[in-house]
Amino acid sequence: MRRRTLLALAACAVVPKEAHGAPPSDEDAYELDEVSRSVPRHGELVCPKVDLVTHRGAAIRYDGAAVVHPAFRLRLVAFEALAAEVAVSHFGRKPTKLVQLGTFNCRRIGGYPELVSEHGLGNAIDVAGFDFAPLPPSADAAGTTSPKLDRRHLGAFAVRLDRHFKLDARRSPESAFLRDLARRVIARPDLFRVVLGPSYPGHHNHFHFDCAPYRLVDVFGSADA
Numbered sequence: 001m002r003r004r005t006l007l008a009l010a011a012c013a014v015v016p017k018e019a020h021g022a023p024p025s026d027e028d029a030y031e032l033d034e035v036s037r038s039v040p041r042h043g044e045l046v047c048p049k050v051d052l053v054t055h056r057g058a059a060i061r062y063d064g065a066a067v068v069h070p071a072f073r074l075r076l077v078a079f080e081a082l083a084a085e086v087a088v089s090h091f092g093r094k095p096t097k098l099v100q101l102g103t104f105n106c107r108r109i110g111g112y113p114e115l116v117s118e119h120g121l122g123n124a125i126d127v128a129g130f131d132f133a134p135l136p137p138s139a140d141a142a143g144t145t146s147p148k149l150d151r152r153h154l155g156a157f158a159v160r161l162d163r164h165f166k167l168d169a170r171r172s173p174e175s176a177f178l179r180d181l182a183r184r185v186i187a188r189p190d191l192f193r194v195v196l197g198p199s200y201p202g203h204h205n206h207f208h209f210d211c212a213p214y215r216l217v218d219v220f221g222s223a224d225a
Ligand SMILES: [Zn+2]
Pocket: 119, 124, 125, 126, 208, 209
């Protein structure tokens, strides 16, 4: 508990003003909470030894296999189910592919050399977007697609944060989907505790999700609150 408090305090040094939320309570204990994130500021980085598994996606396939801690894998499975549900409500079908930019990667947090990144514990994923196949004729004919789709979204298409999220541009169906997904993820701290997106420096092209021992949300900037 004490170590977790210290970690939360250490994390406060790295969070921007927009961050909000208290450290997780004991009821939300997570398997990696007690692992120290502190590392020497200089020299070769040795990441904490943790179990890692390969995950290729359950509800949605990944374009590249994820290498993550088993506890984080469970969070990914739940996230895929949520992403599939949000996609169906916007586009009438779930994505065929989740495009990810990185999972396990033994490195320090940029600008904070005394802390190992959650990627270094297999406790994080960077999601760049989703690919959709053409709408199945059966779904179309049965009228089961609640959303009204333009022709462009009846065929195959891709949704990417760097092209579609745009903080202040005109809203597109792709942007609406990504924003809705982000809001739904933010509303589910049982999925991920840290949710970063385009309003956070260096995240214009991906969502970063992790289960660090603290809460940090920065996707829409001041609109997060
Ligand atoms: Zn990341």
